[in-house]
Amino acid sequence: MSNVSFENIHLPAVAHFGLRHYQLRPDQCFRVADHFHLMHELMWFRETTATVAIQGRQFQLRANSLLFVPSLMVHRMDTQAVRQDFFLLQYQAALYADLNLLPQHQPMQLPLVMTLSKPDAERMDQLTSWLAEVEDGPQQLPLKQSLMRTLLLFVAQLQHQHNEANATLSADPPTLSKHNKVLPLLQRLESDLKLQVSLDDAASYCGMSRSHFSRTFKALLGQNFKDYLLKRKISAAVGLLVNSELTIAEIAYQCEFTDSAYFCAKFKQQMGQTPRQFRHGVWQANEFSVAD
Template identity: 35%
Template structure:
């Protein structure tokens, strides 16, 4: 497996919004191609009207009208779309923190990679209705109290279709640097403690520390140290949202050396102080959905 065209995608959200929604984007006349990539989030794509192809792991599938796609975290995937005048699709990306917040347990734990399923018209109309409703509420102000039950309903409806889909098994090349790094990240994501030394990480992958550092940064687009810091910051945001712990207690629980350094790193990454994040996390504007996919060269 070649590595030069594989990359890690950093999903950008705004403060107070812990998922990514993109709705009703068109396709350029030249079409669109999304290169093979992985990310830490679950990805749901709903194609009401579309033509193209979607690859999960090593398996390629056709995209046509009423196609529902689920990709699990850290699974390699790519997409090609052909221009059609009536194209309509929705993209929803969310991580396990969203599921924890909603107290939603995945009903199909055997899904390790994802699925692609063609829905009948009745099921398609229901999914379309839910995405339209969710998008309308997402675009409104002061929506959180009402949107959570709707998000839970949307997720339940999507995952309920998993029982009718063939499970996709992703074949992995254990000798690939890309796969070794990704498998390491998958293992880290299962943990709640992130004080991992460079020596421990490189040993896990069977690399020298220097080779691990170079490979990690090339694939993940950030250094190993910065990756661990961001994991700690993400962990702290959950504590800020859901507990009354002091800033000092949160800094200690998230393995920062002191609260001053924690506040400095939090502000540099999040753009606000931990206190401001805690006080305003439910009133910030929704994220933009105007980012365009790259066109085919």
């Protein structure tokens, strides 16, 4: 992945999310090359004309567009020379525990690009604007968390509605049924501490054959089941590299890789550097932020 970079955004201590509001003139159009984040990314566009590509699939953005990109999912963006007004929210998966969000209430590891109806757009604008206006500090934390919980519940609801509507429009009833069977599996996998699940077990859980499950899963997530599991394991490894002092071998074992050499090879393939290099870079960045 030498042509893909990742953004390692450092949040303040104990903070699991960051929100920014951008208002750009037409001459400030920008292009963001292929990259991925260690956090989930949510963007709410009041005004824009842009193209976004997620896992190689292109989507058009316009006013009242909502974009959700799960962690470790490659994407890029090109804006046109028009006024841009948008909110950018990035958050760690640990935020779900802070907000007591059960797996069935969390946005899933599925990208979302949709233009909201007027009532939904007004609600999204109200939530993001209010959240951006709340000042930092321990006294305001309960209000911020309440707003974040409401926002993520709303996004999960929109995501579910969008997936059902798209499946209904583009598929016959049997395919829609398969679509609906895969979504509970994703919710179960996202909440399960076990990082490795066999293709046969996943297909059996969804009531499908191996081949039908594989095709349906790739159509839904834009990646095959094996790659999805690998990203789950890499994501868990990233958390341990950043937040623990475990050795590389211990992290490989905890994340269910066969051995540390295989873990290092797969980590470099996904992240563009070895686990040791990644950890060193994070520690250096944290030292610099403290010094500032």
